[in-house]
Amino acid sequence: MSDLRREEGRVADAVAGHWVDRLAPLRARPYLRLARIDRPIGWWLLLLPCWWSAALAAGADGQPYPDPRHLALFLIGAVAMRGAGSTYNDIADRDLDAQVERTRSRPLPSGQVSAKAAVLFLVAQSLIGLAVLLQFNGTAILVGIASLVPVAIYPFMKRVMSMPQAVLGLAFAWGALMGGVAVFGRLDLPAGLLYAGAVAWVIGYDTIYAVQDIEDDEIAGIRSSARLFGQRLRLAVGLCYGVCALLVALAALAAGTGPVGFLGIALFAAHLGRQVLRLRDRDGRGALALFRSNRDAGLILFAGLALDAMLRAWAA
Known part of the structure; x- marks a missing residue:
């Protein structure tokens, strides 16, 4: 990273030319970066399981579309809680982050x-x-509060377990419930x-x-699934994605989803498979692009x- 970029305060994997770096007041920029507003992929990935579950529930309930109010609330909540989680993570990891080039x-x-x-800022x-x-209803409130458990422990897992991504998964997938x-x-x-x-x-x-961080993580002693899988990286990611597609299909089957929903699942699985084929060990730039493409896969x-919920409601 160049000295000029450091002086600008921009983070290494932020979206180039993002409005935070161009239009936001100077005093607000560090806080917007702390909340990852300049890296919107994070809140997208937190939001998408919420939207999947809303669409799946709409189809199971015979509704023509997911509740727009729920979708909007999930969006606001995802942006806020992605920012809160990132702020909490950075508070816990500030010493480790100082040892990694990207962070x-x-x-x-x-x-x-x-x-x-x-x-x-975290409290706000x-x-x-x-x-x-x-x-939301009382049960949803209790389920949402329970998500704080994996969120709270995740930042410390990279110090004690070889695959902290498993705990991140428990937290980031919570919207599916x-x-x-x-x-x-x-x-x-x-x-x-x-x-x-x-x-x-x-x-x-x-x-x-x-x-992206394998080399620096090895030096700093930070554990990750990328380091754990090593030469079996593509196989491991492929297995994760295969399990994902299978379980989503089973969820759709249990919810009574129709053919269009399963077509969406097939296209989603194809997108994930394409990521695996393009994945290369220690190709940080390529890895970031593949990671970001999961927004499109989720959409x-x-x-x-x-669409399946809509067509089935119209046909009923």
Whole structure:
């Protein structure tokens, strides 16, 4: 990373030319970066399992489309809680982040934001997330609160386990439980299967993401699934993605999804397979592009499930 880029305060894997770096007030930029607003892929990946579950629940309930209010609340909540989780992670990891090239430009290790200010910012974002959660039924509120357990322990897992991505999966896939419980007020089999599939998806794509840091992680002693899998990287990611597609298909089957929904699942699986074929060991730039492409994969699945619900409702 160039000295000029460091002076600008931009983070290594941020979207080039993002509005945070061009238009946001200078004092606000470190906080927006701390919340990962300049890296929107994070909240997209947190949001998509919520939208999948909302679309799956709509089809199972005979509705022509997912509840627009729920979709909007999930969007706001995903942005707020992605920011809160990232802030919490950076507070816990600020010493480790200083040892990794890609992360040492983050606001905390680079000194743009103090630890005290970061904690206050974390509280503010968490309150927004809580306000969103309180708009749902009581069961959904309890399920949402339970998500804080994997969120709280994840930053410390890279110190003690070889595949911290598994814990990240438990946290980032949580939205797959929320859409169904928001509609039906209970957890059921389709939601459980969808959640398990989303966990496998997260492990797969975050393993791809970790390819960027293999060299620095080896030096700093940071553990990751990319290091664990080593030469079997493509096989391992392929297995994660295969398990994901299978479990999502089983969730759709349990929910009574029709042919269009399964077409969406097939296209989603094809997108994941294409990622595996293009994955290369220690190709950080390519890994970042493949990681980001999971937004498109997730939107394909959502579109298939939502369109299926619409067509089946019209035909009923």
